[in-house]
Amino acid sequence: MTKLNYREVEANGLRMRIADHGAGPLILLCHGFPETAYAWRHQLEALAAEGYRVIAPDLRGFGGTTAPEAVEAYTLQLLVGDMVGLLDALTEESAVIVGNDWGATLAWQAALLRPDRFTAVAAIGVPIMGQPPVPPTQVFPQTDDALFYTLYFQDEGVAEAEFEADVGQALLKIYHAASGDAGPRGAHDATPNPFSMVSREGGLLAPLPVPEQGLPWLTDNDLAAFESDYSKSGFRGGLNLYRNLNRNWALHAALSGRTVDVPALYMVGTRDTGLAIPGMQQIIDAQEALAPRIRKPVYLEGCGHWAPQERPDQVSERLATFLREVVGHD
Template sequence: MQRMIETATLRMSIAEAGEGPLVLLCHGFPETSHAWRHQITALAGAGFHAVAPDMRGYGRTESPDETGAYTVFDLVADMVALVDALGEEKAVIVGNDWGATVAWQAALMRPDRFRGIVAMSVPLMGQPPVPPTKIFPATADHLLYVLYFQEPGLAEAEFERNVDVTLRKIYGAAGGEAGPRLPGDGTPNPFGMVLRASGLLADLPNWETLPKWLPQADLDVFADAFKASGFRGGLNYYRNLDRNWELQKALAGLKVEVPALFMAGERDTGLAIPGMREIIDAMPGLAPGLRATQFVPGAGHWLPQERPEIVCRAIIDFVQAL
């Protein structure tokens, strides 16, 4: 069931099903709550109250005008406010992509409200010594996609020119069916380097035949949402990376103590980033509650959609064991 709910931070659109202990499901970019359609049904059937919000700036959830209203502190506040609005004291929080970042930070900041975390694709990382945008690579001709996203209006104009093609290209190129992921293997990657002259989409295949995990009807749901909302809200998450770095100095030394599970597809685009495996291996030092790291064969970046049976089973087993 999809409904609107008023919270202390904003008016939010949520998809939900079931009764029992609360499990929040946080999507990434560029997705909506529809990314968790398989998990909502499975969790409800297993005796849980599954709730997947359209995150701040996405779908029918409110999208504040100010770029600065999309810090990780705002996003965690949204999740705390949602738990409150649902009349609960605690929840298990699950996230993929940007949703994983929100979930990690929610577990870090508010272990009193989030009793466990399942994070996918994006590991917990330590604080870098300088602002993130000072680290990301850029040359005269190319720059990392995160830097491409920094200029307001630039990526919006490209992505909103043809929303169907944008999503088809990004979903396809970051999925496991695009092929193996090795550093520098040349596989088209929407989350890699962008040619300044042509933008992010030009070098990505059009995927005239959709990946098996993404039927046309589901792609249409995502496309309709972004045709209505645009991409600005989601892109604003990236535009607050340096601000997050400043604010998170207040959290120096904190660790994720609640039970945690990390999952990633073996063909995830993120694993092609040099040093990512070392970051994943170092997570127990930042998250003493980490119980396991699971790599899913053949899967890419959209793990909940690409391998729903494996993800559903992992979440249910994890939450039942708490």
């Protein structure tokens, strides 16, 4: 198990657990679901060695950070407020913000709302997207037998009960099924995509296999670190992010048409589950209209949804190159 330099700070009314490594210009790493700050264990060390102060917080509701009870306490605007509050707590004027999965969505929003504090953005997996014409939950598919995973997550307590029955196995199944190790997306014999349709009767986990040999990028000790975090926090905080999709859409209406004007980087694994969503490649190709200073997309061959963990050296190298371009060292 990689030992992280954890400590706690008060930020935006939360008691926030952060991993704090290195010294220099600040880089803020935002994890996804179901992850915690530990997902950035490789980048914390690699980027600190490059001369940066690298901070990875547990987001609200995750791991060692305060978990507000109310569903509406998990909107993107509140999460951006947490990141601004974290900069204030660290007495840092600005940072480059980096995110994977939900952390990528947060990073885009932070760069959009507060370019004065977040001076560049790097997103992994989730591209910047325009404002859809209707609330997101009206778009997601469902049938009599199954519904899209984001809809499955809407009812409080349902997914929590399924995942928390065996935290370690739930995490291992999801990590494997959304990783590059599960095989090419769309292949006839591909492992079921956990971020797709979910059986109304059977739930999300039942069709997902347990990898026979474990995962090459996730040691038993690494899995134990995540299991410990989720055994403490439960899954409610992460699931509440999905329960705010429509609320985020409504709040974002005031920003519709505004662009992210700071330097931006986007990377994604060629086996990322998100690429299986119809229209996703077109969204990736259209990012320049929403983020005019974005670099050419980086595709990580054979990599799945957990790129910072699956391809740590490649992700760290790509980030280091981007940071050299956008951050001035003394």
